[in-house]
């Protein structure tokens with residue numbers, strides 16, 4: 001499996017660490033149900049899914065990776081900082 | 090007060106030559122990482138130009154002027170190698186002294202790229218990785234910075250604590266390349 005880092009280009013999977021699903025963080029003041037959903041409930045689709053990967057052995061960027069869990073195709077990547085997952089730079 | 094003896098990261102390990110490839114240690118006077126603050130990229134670039142005659146390097150590139158080299162060092166960060174960073178840069182970027190933190194070696198010779206092909210999962214051949222090009226990548230399970238600083242010369246950096254492992258793995262790969270003739 002190879003992942004295209006928006007900075008470094010296409011790289012071997014061994015350079016990356018995977019965190020898990022790429023999810024927007026609940027707003028300040030979100031209720032217990034919303035946090036429960038954010039922390040514990042996943043769809044586990046047999047199709048395209050978005051995850052956060054860290055270019056640990058490379059540039060140190062967090063990357064949102066869209067990949068197909070059936071074909072293992074990496075469909076697209078972009079910097080997590082531009083993926084509107086909450087937080088401000 | 091004890092007299093402390095300064096030792097370089099690769100003290101007692103280098104230089105070494107195997108086949109047509111030589112591995113030596115480089116000792117920049119200073120190394121400083123430069124991480125521009127949000128929205129300060131242009132101001133920092135101007136200050137870097139004024140102070141050191143260098144452009145802030147583009148992604149996967151390095152810039153060089155006399156004894157100073159600026160290497161792209163990761164997401165939003167460059168490493169100034171050579172002179173101590175001018176204090177004016179601190180207005181526009183976070184500066185961190187890295188001088189004692191890294192082992193810096195130079196792999197030189199016609200087979201230098203063949204040696205690294207055994208250790209790093211990127212194409213470092215001269216036609217793809219030209220002088221001034223740089224990468225952050227894995228080298229034998231270590232986080233490395235690799236820069237082509239001459240037609241057949243590659244600068245390799247890893248954390249100082251990994252200096253002995255770096256030299257060991259490079260020597261093994263150098264012997265392997267030399268054995269194939």
Ligand SMILES: [Zn+2]
Pocket residue numbers: 005006007008009055058059060061
């Ligand atoms: Zn990267």
